[in-house]
Amino acid sequence: MTAVLLSQAVGEYLAARAARYSPTTVKNEGYVVRRFSATVCNGRDIQVRNLTPEHVVAWFNQLTQPHRDRSQIDRTAIQASTWNFYRTRIKSFVIYCGRRGWTRADLLAEVFPKREPQKIRQQPSIKLLLAMLQATPDPRDRAVLACAMNTGLRAGEITPLRVSDVDLRTLTLHVWISKSQIEDNMPMTLDLAHELHGWLSTYEAMIGRPLLPTDFLYPASTGPRYRWRTLPSGVRERYHVPSVYLPHKPVAKLHRIAQAALHCVGLPTKHEGIHTLRRAFARAHYESLVAGGGHDGAIRVVMTSLHHTNVSTTEHYLGVTRERKTRDESLRGRSLLVCTESSEDTSMNRTDRAVLDQQVDTSLRTTPAVLLPS
8 A cells, every 4th residue: 555645645636636627626625625634633644544434533523513723713613514515525535545545444434424404595586686786886796796697607607707708799698617617608688788788888988998808897906095195395195096997807706796785685695695696596587487388497497597417406406396386386375175075975965064164264253363483
């Protein structure tokens, strides 16, 4: 068995992953495996062959309690979703080490996936989406929100867009889907075309030159700042310099733009971002299609718009399945406790049944309403 240090194995693993996956994916995996290698054996850089399942179990168990990380920052206990996220990343690393012959042990033999609570995620309505746009004064931020609301693109797919990717004549937006590694000429809604037309005119006026095809569609900006100058009288004066756009640099941290807009309309912002608008787009698109084509046709069109590879992912994403849709349609607003008369029913004639119905109706009118907990 080859003797390789844990830090060396992590470096080779991440280099191999970088050749196949996007930088964001490698960055997320690197955070987990580097943290694992630096703390799994109390900071000792041991050989991979000396790593045991007991080491791994102890490392995971200490994360389920309040702990202090390698930067000496106090952390709360991780949730089930974080546990599964770490386990998936470390499992990939362990498989890589096993294929290289660096370890023969099943290091995750006693680390099992945890059941995650299925929460209903925010899907703002069309009315709220319009309110978010109206509450965003910055023209660039408004254009970013409009793009996310009308295309359902991820933040990492909006950031690299260039001016040349927009074709207002054919209403087409050329995008690179990093997760699926495909190019797509997405159709542009009339709302998005209107927003982009206004934004490009403002963008060109603010940078003081014609836009170039290589300019980023959503540029970064310098923050407002104060500077000093000397007046002719010799007095030094502090003055304000407004922010300016940097066409050669893309905007970053799109989640803050989305959170600011969510806050303006009174919606929660914790753990929310561009993906919140992606879910809102999916829901609005689904609802507009389901009335005419039914669930199956609508969900497949939304799947294509979101660039998912299978329908189940889209159904889980929307929180809507065929069975749940059928359940909702069969129960919502309908009477379930309806007595139906059968030919075999001889114990009660029509007169007795009418008397019983009248008694039940009278009882319901005289009984105070009870509010059931939501």
